[in-house]
Each structure stands twice: as C-alpha cells, then as structure tokens.
Amino acid sequence: MSEKKFSSRDRRKPLIFFVTGAAGTGKTVIIPSLYPLCPKHIVIDMDALYPTLEDWNSIKSSWIYVAYQLYLNRRISIICGMFFPYEFERVDISHLFTPYFIRLCCSDEEIIERLAARGWPEEKIREQQMCNQWIINHEEEFNSKSPLIDTSLISPCEVSTKIAKFIKTTCVKAHRSLYSG
Known part of the structure; x- marks a missing residue:
C-alpha cells in the first residue's frame, strides 16, 4: 500500500479548535465524551502540562507547537482550556493555523456552585464570573462563527455532541474531508 501524498489542496492552513471558557464552565468535564465523538482528531486537556511547567504562557505556546506536529501527522487538534485569541496570536507560529473558538459559559450560580465545591475562595470565584460574562459579551473578540454553549x-455529553457537530461541520465546510469525522 503506497502512502498518500499531501495534495496542494491539503496544504492550506490547518484548522485548530479551542474549547474555551471560564473555570467551572465544563471544559475538563467534557473531554472524556469528546474522544469517541471526534476519533480522527486529537483532544488535548491544556491543563495536563500545568504540573510540569506552571507557566500558562509556556503551556499555551507548547500546545500550539504540539498541534502543528500533530497536523504534520494529518490530525486536527482540539485544545480544551481557557485560551483567548490574543494569546493564540502571540505564539510565533499562530499564522500557520486557521483557529476556531468554541465558547463555554454557564450561569453565575453554576460557577459559584461548581467552584465552591472545589474549594475556591470567593474572590477567585468572582474573577471567574467576570471572565464568564466577558466571554459571553465579547463574541467579536473570538470570531463571527464562534459558538456559545451554555x-x-x-x-457534559450534550455539550460534547454540540462541540463535535460544530467541528465536523466546520471541517466539511473547509473541504477538509480527509479530517472530518
């Protein structure tokens, strides 16, 4: 069996997806149910490097480099973690990608309940409530096709299904049939 060569059509900028939102909106919780829904893509928990690096800028930059290596292996990355467009644009290879952001949000009451259950102090919970409101109210900072999932x-399974549907539709519209699934 011969190895299929990349066609000129495949050399377009690779897609990269970010599932973003304030702490407590469900980014980490949805990861296990995304795996089977997006079997041809690589789902990444951005927090996985935190114990090692402990610097969010380095972690975010590292995952973009990993995503590019995965693209060279014909895989699209879905990075789950709080990531904003301006942070993505600061990475020196960001110009190689076409990014899509999927925004998760929830009610202030849910953020309080979810983060208090983790033992977060009230001040940090308020910061995440403000972050959540910013994400809800600033769609233009992401892109015009950035879905918001409450x-x-x-x-979590329903959230993952909505995310997978958006990713599949986006891949098909971008004529990435090689990657869709």
Whole structure:
C-alpha cells in the first residue's frame, strides 16, 4: 500500500479548535465524551502540562507547537482550556493555523456552585464570573462563527455532541474531508 501524498489542496492552513471558557464552565468535564465523538482528531486537556511547567504562557505556546506536529501527522487538534485569541496570536507560529473558538459559559450560580465545591475562595470565584460574562459579551473578540454553549442545564455529553457537530461541520465546510469525522 503506497502512502498518500499531501495534495496542494491539503496544504492550506490547518484548522485548530479551542474549547474555551471560564473555570467551572465544563471544559475538563467534557473531554472524556469528546474522544469517541471526534476519533480522527486529537483532544488535548491544556491543563495536563500545568504540573510540569506552571507557566500558562509556556503551556499555551507548547500546545500550539504540539498541534502543528500533530497536523504534520494529518490530525486536527482540539485544545480544551481557557485560551483567548490574543494569546493564540502571540505564539510565533499562530499564522500557520486557521483557529476556531468554541465558547463555554454557564450561569453565575453554576460557577459559584461548581467552584465552591472545589474549594475556591470567593474572590477567585468572582474573577471567574467576570471572565464568564466577558466571554459571553465579547463574541467579536473570538470570531463571527464562534459558538456559545451554555453548560448550565445540559449534560457534559450534550455539550460534547454540540462541540463535535460544530467541528465536523466546520471541517466539511473547509473541504477538509480527509479530517472530518
């Protein structure tokens, strides 16, 4: 069996997806249910490097470099973690990608409940509530096709299904049939 060569059509900028949101909106919780829904893509928990690096700028930059290596292996990355467009643009190889942001949000009450259950102090919870409101109110900072998924009243599986549907639709529209699935 011969190895298929990349065609000129495949040399377009690779897609990269970010599932972003304030702490407590469900980014980490949805990861296990995303794996089977996006089997041809690589789902990345951005927090996985935190114990080693402990510097969010280095972690975010590192994952972009990893995503590029995965692209060279014909895989699209789905990075789950709080990541904003301006942070992505600061990475020196960001120009090689076409980014898509999927924004998760939830009610203030849900953020309080979820983060208090983790033992977060009130001040940090308020910061995340403000971050959540900023994400909700600033769609233009992401991109015009950036979906907003409210995780307050739906299950992690339902959230993952909405994310997977957006990714598949985006890949098909971008004529990345090689990657869609």
